Amino acid sequence: SQTIHQWPATLVQPVGSPLSLECTVEGTSNPNLYWYRQAAGRGLQLLFYSVGIGQISSEVPQNLSASRPQDRQFILSSKKLLLSDSGFYLCAWSVSPGRRETQYFGPGTRLLVL
Amino acid sequence: AQSVTQLGSHVSVSEGALVLLRCNYSSSVPPYLFWYVQYPNQGLQLLLKYTSAATLVKGINGFEAEFKKSETSFHLTKPSAHMSDAAEYFCAVTPNNNAGNMLTFGGGTRLMVKP
Numbered sequence: 140s141q142t143i144h145q146w147p148a149t150l151v152q153p154v155g156s157p158l159s160l161e162c163t164v165e166g167t168s169n170p171n172l173y174w175y176r177q178a179a180g181r182g183l184q185l186l187f188y189s190v191g192i193g194q195i196s197s198e199v200p201q202n203l204s205a206s207r208p209q210d211r212q213f214i215l216s217s218k219k220l221l222l223s224d225s226g227f228y229l230c231a232w233s234v235s236p237g238r239r240e241t242q243y244f245g246p247g248t249r250l251l252v253l
Numbered sequence: 254a255q256s257v258t259q260l261g262s263h264v265s266v267s268e269g270a271l272v273l274l275r276c277n278y279s280s281s282v283p284p285y286l287f288w289y290v291q292y293p294n295q296g297l298q299l300l301l302k303y304t305s306a307a308t309l310v311k312g313i314n315g316f317e318a319e320f321k322k323s324e325t326s327f328h329l330t331k332p333s334a335h336m337s338d339a340a341e342y343f344c345a346v347t348p349n350n351n352a353g354n355m356l357t358f359g360g361g362t363r364l365m366v367k368p
Contacts, residue, residue: 185356229297231297241299247295
């Protein structure tokens with residue numbers, strides 16, 4: 140069966156510090172991968188998605204970037220964190236880009252920028 | 254652009270009572286529709302999805318939803334609430350084009366279950 144991991148589970152970082160969040164998927168090959176952010180009072184927002192190694196699409200211009208160095212690894216990064224980057228970051232995967240395909244979510248990383 | 258509206262950011266029911274969580278979408282062509290549940294400090298779990306087959310969709314934990322094209326709705330129901338149903342529920346749609354399965358989420362509804 141497929142599983143999705145995210146770490147760290149919780150992170151407290153000072154403003155201006157760098158960020159690296161990691162997401163890995165097991166039990167499947169060539170998944171579509173997604174990064175979402177859930178901020179207080181703002182619902183779920185798609186940040187990035189990837190259909191393959193090195194292929195990243197950004198949905199919202201921001202202080203963050205994403206990379207996919209391996210087939211089942213998706214990394215969310217920032218060079219300098221802002222207060223507004225605080226939130227709950229969720230990684231998800233799907234079998235293919237088809238509209239009926241379910242997206243499966245990881246446990247999330249809670250980021251607090253002080 | 255598609256959008257999803259969940260009426261009521263907070264819904265409170267008594268244990269054993271009917272649960273009704275509302276979701277309306279805006280789209281010129283019926284989209285694919287999903288309901289997810291999020292327990293505190295956890296990721297999202299799929300409850301059920303509508304992909305143009307039967308309009309009444311049954312999901313996990315006794316939940317079901319009915320797709321009503323005339324009302325552009327996909328409301329989530331459960332006949333009898335349990336304390337364990339307390340969570341946040343999200344309705345989501347995928348676009349009605351060939352741009353892949355980018356999910357657009359509603360704002361979420363937090364369900365509280367009173368003993």
